[in-house]
């Protein structure tokens with residue numbers, strides 16, 4: 240199969256990352272991409288935050304392993320593309336109303352506990368209600384929207400990846416349990432079958448439309464950005480429901496609503512934008528004076544336990560790399576490495592095999608364990624709501 244092309248179904252963040260790693264390992268790769276601009280890879284805030292997100296269990300392991308590999312992954316993309324990805328080790332601060340909530344945070348042991356005085360030193364102007372905090376120096380951010388996605392596209396092109404833009408994959412075709420091809424509609428409206436024996440499903444929030452057995456649904460998120468004076472905010476502030484992510488040039492990315500009930504409904508809503516404004520006012524009152532720059536939205540690909548779906552599917556030849564929900568930027572590098580490894584038949588160590596087992600697509604069919612993301616939910620419900628301005 241080594242000479243046969245691997246077809247990537249979906250040219251968003253994960254699709255590009257997998258295509259790039261496969262091409263680096265000498266495979267011929269074709270990316271089918273319906274609409275570049277709808278990818279959550281262009282929407283995300285770019286936080287690299289396994290600790291600030293309060294991940295637990297296998298997701299924490301995956302997130303930490305991915306965080307460790309990000310500098311090497313970014314160096315590969317930058318070397319192949321000649322473009323910067325905008326990686327910053329700014330650290331992330333999670334503020335709390337009470338020290339007890341801080342000390343109970345699931346990842347508290349990985350952070351530095353801060354009192355109000357220390358918080359003020361790190362985040363001058365932080366809202367008065369925030370009296371305690373956790374500083375995660377090891378968490379960071381990458382400028383996915385302006386830099387990483389473009390650099391990945393260019394790195395793929397440099398490595399010979401072929402892009403078919405404007406191609407909508409309508410259905411997967413199989414025979415005898417094995418993948419035969421993808422039924423597609425191209426940019427000119429022609430419908431035909433693209434034969435392929437090996438493909439990777441990277442269609443983000445839309446993945447279950449192609450493989451309905453996948454438990455993946457969209458969770459809409461609205462965002463906005465502000466132009467702050469350069470250096471006005473040095474660390475990411477990760478509050479409940481709202482976070483502020485300062486880029487190198489002073490742009491502050493603010494996110495994000497979490498709207499599972501919105502389905503795939505497009506566009507901004509007044510309520511969503513008010514929620515973000517209220518979050519800004521609570522976290523950093525002075526930021527309400529910074530001029531707004533852009534507003535946008537997108538869809539997180541969410542699974543019931545909020546962890547990704549990685550590795551083999553029920554169809555021979557079809558691989559899965561989807562369902563990364565709110566941590567796809569963090570997990571893209573390791574996801575790409577894992578998938579490229581299994582597809583090219585690389586020997587897998589015990590840790591890698593364990594991760595692939597933990598994130599099988601059908602893991603929850605006989606699993607009654609509660610969601611892995613208990614940390615963030617419990618913390619947010621403990622804090623006064625910023626969702627109701």
Ligand SMILES: Cc1cc2nc3c(=O)[nH]c(=O)nc-3n(C[C@H](O)[C@H](O)[C@H](O)COP(=O)(O)OP(=O)(O)OC[C@H]3O[C@@H](n4cnc5c(N)ncnc54)[C@H](O)[C@@H]3O)c2cc1C
Pocket residue numbers: 248249250251252253254271272273274275276277278279280281282283284285286287288406407408409441442443444445446449459460461462494495496536537538539540560561562563564565566567568569570
């Ligand atoms: C508001 C928001 C904030 C976020 N913030 C962060 C963050 O700070 N840190 C973090 O780690 N993660 C964050 N994420 C999550 C991250 O963006 C996603 O997990 C990640 O982008 C998922 O990548 P993907 O490639 O699976 O999906 P996408 O990037 O959405 O790409 C999927 C692609 O598949 C294409 N496609 C779909 N169906 C078809 C089809 N039938 N035929 C052809 N093409 C198709 C789409 O056009 C799209 O381009 C955030 C997400 C959102 C929405």
